[in-house]
Amino acid sequence: MIKQFSKEVINKLKYYVYIYSDPETDEIFYVGKGIGNRVFSHLTDTDDTEKSRFISRILDRGQEPKIEMLIHGLEDEHTSLKVEAAIIDLIGKEKLTNRVRGWQSGIFGRVEVNQLISHYEREKVYIDEPAILIRINRLFRYDMTDIELYDATRGVWKIGENREKAKYALAVFDGIVHEVYEVIAWFQAGSTFNTRGSLDEDKKRWEFVGKKAEESIRSKYIRKSVEHYHSRSAQNPIKYVNIIEN
Structure with a gap:
């Protein structure tokens, strides 16, 4: 296998997006973006990652991973990052060895x-x-299931006693409301079942149990912008609305 591009080829390729697949099954196991000889770097990667282990298993069979370009000739890195993200989302990160979803x-x-x-x-x-x-x-993605969105929204948060005054909790991503829950009760973090896995109990953090709000409330707020309630410099993910704080 060729493991290095010539200077002439590099100049023609510019930025690109590539895939690695198993030569026996054609199963795609990695999507990446790069420039120059980046596409070949994984073949000599010594980090203990799922990707490097997958490549090692192929090499141990006396084979080499199949490497293909999906697109090349891209003029800037941002474009290649967006294409990479779209491909990862199309295939599904759970089917890949990529550690994270694509950029933004x-x-x-x-x-x-x-x-x-x-x-x-x-x-x-x-x-x-x-x-x-x-x-x-940090946790949001557009293809989240209902339970994934619920569990990402309900905890765990460093939040004071004013939490008890809230009737509703709104799941917000990039200033847009994606779901509205009626809060039933608050519990110490990690004390209720969560599909995100085992979350350590923390006496300073809380999670709520609730249900989707009535349809009249959901239709009023879902897919609407509430970014005007947050200052651009706000770091706290929690914002009270119509609640008098103690």
């Missing part, structure tokens, strides 16, 4: 059309009920 895939990855419209139109809405806005930017 929460925004630029696979997304249903109506959600994309709400992201860019950003129709502003004002909240009338006592509520907590919970930003889940």
Whole structure:
């Protein structure tokens, strides 16, 4: 296998997106982006990762991974990052050895059309009920199941006693409301079952148990913008609305 491009080829390729697959099954196990000879770097990677172990198993069979270019000739890295994110979302990260989803895939990855419209139109809405806005930017992705979105929203949070005054909790990503829950009760972090896995109990952090709000409330807020409630410099993922804080 050729493991290095000539200077002439590198100049023609520019930025690119590539895939690694198993030569026996054609199963794609890694998606990457790069420039120059980046595509070959994984063959000599000594880090103990799922990707390197997959490659080692192929080499141990006396074979080499199949390497293909999906697209090349891209003029800038941002474009290659977006293409990489789209491909990872299309295949599904659970089927790949990539450790993370693609760059900003929460925004630029696979997304249903109506959600994309709400992201860019950003129709502003004002909240009338006592509520907590919970930003889940780190965990959010557009293809989350209902239970994944619920568990990402409900905990675990460093939040004070004013939490008890909130009737609703709104799941917010990039300023847009994606779900509204009626809060039933709050519990110490890690004390209720969570699909995210085992979360250590922490007396300073809390999680709520709830249910989807009534349809009249959900239709009022879902896919609407609440970014005006947060200052651009705000770091706290929690924001009280219509709640008098002690």
